[in-house]
Amino acid sequence: MPDQTPSDNTPSTPGSTRSLRLGVAGPVGTGKSSLIATLCRALSAEFELGVITNDIYTDEDARFLRSEGILAEDRIRAVETGACPHTAIRDDVTPNLIAVETLEVDYAGVGTPLDVVLVESGGDNLTATFSPALVDAQLFVLDVAGGGDVARKGGPGIARADLLVVNKTDLAPYVGVDVEQMVADASAARDGRPVLALSRTDPGSVAALADWVRSMLVLHRAGAHIPTDPGPMAPHTHADGTSHIHAASDGHVHAH
Numbered sequence: 001m002p003d004q005t006p007s008d009n010t011p012s013t014p015g016s017t018r019s020l021r022l023g024v025a026g027p028v029g030t031g032k033s034s035l036i037a038t039l040c041r042a043l044s045a046e047f048e049l050g051v052i053t054n055d056i057y058t059d060e061d062a063r064f065l066r067s068e069g070i071l072a073e074d075r076i077r078a079v080e081t082g083a084c085p086h087t088a089i090r091d092d093v094t095p096n097l098i099a100v101e102t103l104e105v106d107y108a109g110v111g112t113p114l115d116v117v118l119v120e121s122g123g124d125n126l127t128a129t130f131s132p133a134l135v136d137a138q139l140f141v142l143d144v145a146g147g148g149d150v151a152r153k154g155g156p157g158i159a160r161a162d163l164l165v166v167n168k169t170d171l172a173p174y175v176g177v178d179v180e181q182m183v184a185d186a187s188a189a190r191d192g193r194p195v196l197a198l199s200r201t202d203p204g205s206v207a208a209l210a211d212w213v214r215s216m217l218v219l220h221r222a223g224a225h226i227p228t229d230p231g232p233m234a235p236h237t238h239a240d241g242t243s244h245i246h247a248a249s250d251g252h253v254h255a256h
């Protein structure tokens, strides 16, 4: 286990070979695992990749990704959070950080240091974002099936993730969503930060996603990307009746 000093997740310095740790967050079922599978398919010949999945009670996402057969099974590891997804990606990132570092150390040890580690959050609501202590950059994934107005609802992931993905655009005609309008609404909420309309069935959009990862890796390796915090989460209630109050400091109180 490497030293876990506070400086461990500071921006990489030029020449650093530490992997780019890339978070993928967003509401349940918006296509996070599928997006990771698509990215692995697009980039695995070019880069050494690893994946950490987060599920509350199972390793279902890791199983799905392994079943896709794109990466060696051992490159895909599951963290069973046992708690709300945002707890594991934001409030106490230790199990995830250990999983990422162990994966990195294991592959560096056999001479194939990882270039990118993708970390999938458990599906949550619009409020969950990664701590910059865990990932260098993060994508927030919405889908058209969640409704064209979701992009207008805001929240830290929509407003300030490094990339906002509007996923499953192939479904737009079936759910009556105007993708251009949804992207325009999202862009307006993001102050110029990038928005990508994506469908795994649209090769052009997949290529654009892969290009975004490549450019992020270049910035990371040059020490030119500073991980930023999309911001604290709003108080919110889960469907099972549990609620959480998050202070601006990110400390949070379990009210159930």
Ligand SMILES: Nc1nc2c(ncn2[C@@H]2O[C@H](COP(=O)(O)OP(=O)(O)OP(=O)(O)O)[C@@H](O)[C@H]2O)c(=O)[nH]1
Pocket: 027, 028, 029, 030, 031, 032, 033, 034, 035, 061, 122, 123, 124, 167, 168, 169, 170, 171, 198, 199, 200, 201
């Ligand atoms: N039509 C279409 N369906 C998609 C696309 N991407 C994902 N899906 C489907 O959307 C469903 C959910 O996809 P997942 O990748 O499991 O979503 P997720 O966000 O990882 O889900 P959780 O981890 O449970 O939150 C699956 O049935 C996918 O096949 C897409 O581009 N187009």
Ligand SMILES: [Mg+2]
Pocket: 032, 033, 034, 061, 120
């Ligand atoms: Mg998933």
